[in-house]
Every structure is written in structure tokens, then in C-alpha cells.
Amino acid sequence: MDRKLAAILSTDVAGFSRLTAIDEESTVRALNLCHSRIAELVREHGGRIFGSAGDGLVAEFPSAVQAVRCAVEIQRRVLSLSEDLPLDRRLEFRIGVNLGDVVVSGDDLLGDGVNIAARLQEMAAPSGICISGSVREHLDGKVPFTLTSLGDRALKNIPRPISAFRVDWRQETPEGRDAGSGPSLATRFGRDQPSIVIMPFDNLSGQSDGYFVDGVVEEITAALSRVRDFFVIARQSAFTYKGRFVDVRDVGRELGVTYVVEGTVRRGGDRLRISVQLVDAEMRTQLWSERYEGATHDIFEFQDRIAAQVAGAIHPAIRSAEIEVSKRKPPSSLRAYDLVMRAYPHLWGHNKDAVRRAIPLLEDAIAIDSAYGRAHAFLAWCHAQNLGYIWTEEPERDLERALRATEAAARSIDDDPAALTAVGGALSHCGDQERASAYLERALALDPNNAWAWARFGWVASYKGEPDRAKERFERAMTLSPADPLAFNMRMGFALALALAGSLSEAVSIAREVVNKHPEVTWPYRMMTAWSSMAGDQDTARWAAKKLLAAEPDFTIQRYLTRPVFRAVPKWADQMAEGLRKAGLPEH
Structure with a gap:
């Protein structure tokens, strides 16, 4: 031989x-x-x-x-x-x-x-x-x-x-x-990046549904494989467990994974019910679960929809779990990845204090690893939010810092949808909607189920005066991740699209819902004031204006109009300014 x-x-x-x-x-x-x-x-x-x-x-x-x-x-x-x-x-x-x-x-x-x-x-x-x-x-x-x-x-x-x-x-x-x-994004994620396996789902119906059950798992695996925030075990490896009762802790050890996705499929007449859960492999704790139902007449469309929704929901669930892990680590053991995880909760436009807390964490991550593209991208996003939400006293400085961080990030984020989205969002706040679109399109090509990318793409459409396109993108984002921490931002984006299309009262109603649920988020009062006034509802406009000045006593219409996003929609900027004036807000 x-x-x-x-x-x-x-x-x-x-x-x-x-x-x-x-x-x-x-x-x-x-x-x-x-x-x-x-x-x-x-x-x-x-x-x-x-x-x-x-x-x-x-x-x-x-x-x-x-x-x-x-x-x-x-x-x-x-x-x-x-x-x-x-x-x-x-x-x-x-x-x-x-x-x-x-x-x-x-x-x-x-x-x-x-x-x-x-x-x-x-x-x-x-x-x-x-x-x-x-x-x-x-x-x-x-x-x-x-x-x-x-x-x-x-x-x-x-x-x-x-x-x-x-x-x-x-x-x-x-x-x-x-x-x-x-140090590089890829090698760092090899050490720190969480890993996940999508197990064969249990078929609670007849054998004839077996092909569909396996197809759902394959689609979910493919959808999650596009996310660069975690490593996904190939379907063939996961299917070695098909038909066996196994403890998730054993699966975690055998495959080296942090998280396990399990599910069941049951048919009732012409309806299918799919239950999915995300489990911490080591602790055996359930981190997220959801149930989906649909008709069986278009089996492949149903598979695609379930895969997209599961991927959209699991992504933020794993991110939240990783944030909690990083919070429990002593400061002496923190790595660049942990510092970015700690910054995550402060990145989403709640208020200027949240962004102020995020910036030093990201700067510390960059100090550890100067080639960490994602840290640079999120830093650009923070400075751009200071500019876009008028949280800065020095807009030119924050514009310069945002663009500098964008350039630093661009060299190493070609395959990172989250970082591409952050850079796209930053450029959008800086008023460059065309470059923002290019980054967001790249992010969505890599991960079509990225809810944040769809949301930022919706804001870009609004800033370009395209409300119908904006509504479609925000609806996609909210469908993919209805329980997302950014849901309030998606709702406000959808409200802006409605307002641009002339549905002012409906937009005001959404803004009121957001500020009631998220009292720490104050910037929607600006939009609510203008929209109510434009709709002729001066009582609501004056109420919102009062709330706005209590939260932002230095607010002026002149400062508001310096936002770079108004460059592409000057007529809309004039309408917003007039609404704010009628509500009694100061000009200078």
C-alpha cells in the first residue's frame, strides 16, 4: 500500500x-x-x-x-x-x-x-x-x-x-x-468573537415535513453566516446531532461554541408554527425566544422570512449577552473587544451624555489596538451624532474628528457590516448622503438582515427627500428586529418619512409614543414641535416646545438649521424652521 x-x-x-x-x-x-x-x-x-x-x-x-x-x-x-x-x-x-x-x-x-x-x-x-x-x-x-x-x-x-x-x-x-x-479585525475576532451553532430543529409533525424543517435550519445558518459579529458553525457539523438528545453544554464543548440555537416545527392544517430559542451553551440559560406562524402555500417564501427574522433578532440578543460579559470583567483584563462591547449601549443616540461615555471607551480600545477598524468607525459615529443632534458647542471640531475617524476606519472594515454601517451613518450626519449610501449598500450586501443598516439607509433616503423609499427601509428594519434597542430610532425615522409625505398628525403620534416610552431621549421633541405646528396643532406644539427647552435650554432655531443633513432638503428645512417659530422657540 x-x-x-x-x-x-x-x-x-x-x-x-x-x-x-x-x-x-x-x-x-x-x-x-x-x-x-x-x-x-x-x-x-x-x-x-x-x-x-x-x-x-x-x-x-x-x-x-x-x-x-x-x-x-x-x-x-x-x-x-x-x-x-x-x-x-x-x-x-x-x-x-x-x-x-x-x-x-x-x-x-x-x-x-x-x-x-x-x-x-x-x-x-x-x-x-x-x-x-x-x-x-x-x-x-x-x-x-x-x-x-x-x-x-x-x-x-x-x-x-x-x-x-x-x-x-x-x-x-x-x-x-x-x-x-x-492586530487586525479578523485575528482579534478569532480570539474574542463569540461562536454559534444552529442545531437541527425538532420536527413535531410528520416525516413529510422533514425537508422543510431542514431547509429552515439551512436558511437560518446561511443568514447568520453573513453576520461578522460571530462565527457560525457549518450546517453539516450541526447536523451530526440530528435525531440525538444532547445537552447544550456538551454541544458547546464539542464544537467550541458560546451560543446554541434550538427550535421546533409543528404543522396544523395549512399552518406552520416555528419556535426558536437562543441558549447560552455554558450556563444553559435562555437568552431569547420567539414563535413564528405562517401559511404553507409558499414554503420557500416562508423559509426566507423566518430566516431573516431569526437572524435579525439573534444578532442584538448575542450582542447584549456579550455586553454583559464585558461588564463583569475586571478593568485590568479588558481588551479592545471588551472596551467596544462596553461602549455599545451608549452608541445609539439617546442623549449627549451617553455619547460622552462611549467616546473614551473607544479611544481606549484604539490605544490598545490602533488598527481596530470597528473602534474607529464607532468613534466616527459618536462625533457625527454630536454634530447631527447639535450636542456639541464646536460643530466644526466634531465634523473634523468624525471625518478623521472615518478615514482611519475605512482601511480595515471591508467585511464588517456593523463598522460599515457606523461609517455610513456618520457620513450621513455629516451631510454626505452619497458616500453614506455607498457604505450602507456594502453593509447590506454583506448582511441583508442588518436592521441597523436598513434603518440608517432609511434616514439617508429621508435626508435626500425620498419618503416612500425611506418608509420601505424603516419597515424592513423594524420587521427584522422589532425588539431592537434601536427600535425608538427606527420609529422616529419612519415618523419623519410620514411627515415628509404630508402625514403630519400620524408622525406626531409616533413621536409622542417615543418620548413617553423613552424619557431619556429628548431630540424627538424638536421634530414633534415643528410637525405639530405645521399641522396646526399649536397646543401640542407649545407643549413639546416647553419639554424641549427644559431638556435643552440652549436650543435655538439658528443652531438647529446648521445641521448638515438639511443641505439636501432646503425647502423642508425652511418648513421645519417656520413650525418651530410658530411654537415660540427662540431664533438666536
Whole structure:
């Protein structure tokens, strides 16, 4: 029996069964085109394909470096081939690479060396690359990509834990530098980033619903994989637990995850009921739960909607849990990630005191890690809020600081939807709606279920005088994350869109609801005063004006009109100013 050492590359397509169910012929044509390009790239990098099955290919290379370089080129080429397709129709490949001893059987290769590559491929996110520790040892200084440790992982049918790493191929480091050294968003998240697994849901109906139950889990996994705030275990790894009763603590230890998503599906006539919960794997405590119902006549639309809503709700739930963990840590052990988590609750435009508390935490994070793009992005967002909400006595200074932080962030946030959204929101407050749109569109391309990005995109539409488009975006945001800490901001954005469209009384009603529920948020009184006055309701306008001056005694109409967001809508600014005057607010 001949044996040899080889670098094995294994690929498959994420969500292939869903894509073929939607359009089998087009999907197969696209797969054949991708496989043809992959075969070319494998040959160019000195490798050969020795196995294929369905949507997957397996190739061998004489070196680990060649295999990883080829894997990156495959992802880049496949991405370019599908750029013109809708996001939900693109073929996203997952790749695993292992260096190990294999058994030679004719033209075929067998053994653990091949099996580990396949298991690593299952761990990879859509459009992701996962490599073993044996591959990682050969890459220092030879590839310009950040390598993120995923820890030791227990792989199915592999008797020992395997050290795994993620190749952050979209984020290059300078050529020749150790790809695993130096602080970066990716490496930091490899250490600190929480991880999550979506377990197979329990089917409480008949066997005929099994395909739907598995499809829901696959869609939720794909939706959450687009979020860069946590690492999502591949569906194949999660499905090794299907049909077994397991303790979430055991799942957490075996897969190395912090959080577990569980669920049940039950059919009643033509209705489906899905219950989902998020559990802390170590503490076994439930952090969030929700129930969804829908008709079965459009099964795929229902799957997509549930996946989007679950992803939108789980994101802030995990963020809240991570904030609580960071609060419990002693100051001496805080890292840049922890400091950003501590700043999170103060970022959302409640009042100037909240932002004042966030800024030093973010500055401390940057002092620890000057390349932390997300910290720079949130710092830009804080200074821009000071400018946009008129919380600053020095607007030119805060404008300069916001733009400087934006430029510092832009170099390292290409794959971080939250940071892209923060920069987009900052630019919007600074009056640059076109650049803001570019950042927000990029954030939503990466994570279509990002409620905050949809909300900021709604504000951009309002600031461009497009109320109908704004309403659609705010409705999307509120549907994705109805219990979001930012829900009050989404509601006020929707109210502004209504006011711009002429529904002033309805807008005033929403503003009143917001200030009653959130007394610490005072800036809605400005809008409520103007809208009531414009609608002819002077009693409400004077009441809101009185509340506004009690909270902001230095408020003047002249200062209010200096907000950069009014640049694109001068007529609306004039109408707002006139409403404020009629309510008796001071001009200077």
C-alpha cells in the first residue's frame, strides 16, 4: 500500500439543495461553469482534481502554500462569476484544506488526510476557507492573508481534535509579513468573537415535513453566516446531532461554541408554527425566544422570512449577552473587544451624555489596538451624532474628528457590516448622503438582515427627500428586529418619512409614543414641535416646545438649521424652521 504526504483541497456549495429547488437547470449550468474555472485554477497552481461528487470537488497539491493560494483564487474567481446575480441565487463555495498522510489507490487518494479536508470544508462559512493546523505551520510569511485560529475542533469520525484556522482572504496583510501576526479585525475576532451553532430543529409533525424543517435550519445558518459579529458553525457539523438528545453544554464543548440555537416545527392544517430559542451553551440559560406562524402555500417564501427574522433578532440578543460579559470583567483584563462591547449601549443616540461615555471607551480600545477598524468607525459615529443632534458647542471640531475617524476606519472594515454601517451613518450626519449610501449598500450586501443598516439607509433616503423609499427601509428594519434597542430610532425615522409625505398628525403620534416610552431621549421633541405646528396643532406644539427647552435650554432655531443633513432638503428645512417659530422657540 503506497502512502504519501499531500495537501488536500475540498470544496462544496453552501445551500446547493435550496438553489436547485428554486431553479435546477440554471443552478447546474452555473455549477458546471464554476467547476470548469476551478479545474483551470487547480492546474495553474500545480494541483490535480482526483474526486468529485454532486456539487463538490477534491484536489491534491504538492505544497500547502499552493493549495491555500489556489483556494483564495477560487473564491475570488467564483465571486466575480456571480456578481450580477441576486444575492440569494449566487453559488457560494466552502473550501477546506489539510496537509496530511494519504493512501494512494490508483488515481484516487484515501484516508484521514482527505477526510479532514472534507470536515474542514463543512466548518467553513459560505465563501470561506478553513485550514488545518498542519497547513498553518507552512504559511508563515508566504501568503498575505490573515489567519484566524478557531481552536481545536472535534471532527466527525476523526479520533483526535484538529486545530483549525480561518483564512480571511478578503483582508490581506503586507506581502512577506507573518500572516498570523499583528492586530487586525479578523485575528482579534478569532480570539474574542463569540461562536454559534444552529442545531437541527425538532420536527413535531410528520416525516413529510422533514425537508422543510431542514431547509429552515439551512436558511437560518446561511443568514447568520453573513453576520461578522460571530462565527457560525457549518450546517453539516450541526447536523451530526440530528435525531440525538444532547445537552447544550456538551454541544458547546464539542464544537467550541458560546451560543446554541434550538427550535421546533409543528404543522396544523395549512399552518406552520416555528419556535426558536437562543441558549447560552455554558450556563444553559435562555437568552431569547420567539414563535413564528405562517401559511404553507409558499414554503420557500416562508423559509426566507423566518430566516431573516431569526437572524435579525439573534444578532442584538448575542450582542447584549456579550455586553454583559464585558461588564463583569475586571478593568485590568479588558481588551479592545471588551472596551467596544462596553461602549455599545451608549452608541445609539439617546442623549449627549451617553455619547460622552462611549467616546473614551473607544479611544481606549484604539490605544490598545490602533488598527481596530470597528473602534474607529464607532468613534466616527459618536462625533457625527454630536454634530447631527447639535450636542456639541464646536460643530466644526466634531465634523473634523468624525471625518478623521472615518478615514482611519475605512482601511480595515471591508467585511464588517456593523463598522460599515457606523461609517455610513456618520457620513450621513455629516451631510454626505452619497458616500453614506455607498457604505450602507456594502453593509447590506454583506448582511441583508442588518436592521441597523436598513434603518440608517432609511434616514439617508429621508435626508435626500425620498419618503416612500425611506418608509420601505424603516419597515424592513423594524420587521427584522422589532425588539431592537434601536427600535425608538427606527420609529422616529419612519415618523419623519410620514411627515415628509404630508402625514403630519400620524408622525406626531409616533413621536409622542417615543418620548413617553423613552424619557431619556429628548431630540424627538424638536421634530414633534415643528410637525405639530405645521399641522396646526399649536397646543401640542407649545407643549413639546416647553419639554424641549427644559431638556435643552440652549436650543435655538439658528443652531438647529446648521445641521448638515438639511443641505439636501432646503425647502423642508425652511418648513421645519417656520413650525418651530410658530411654537415660540427662540431664533438666536
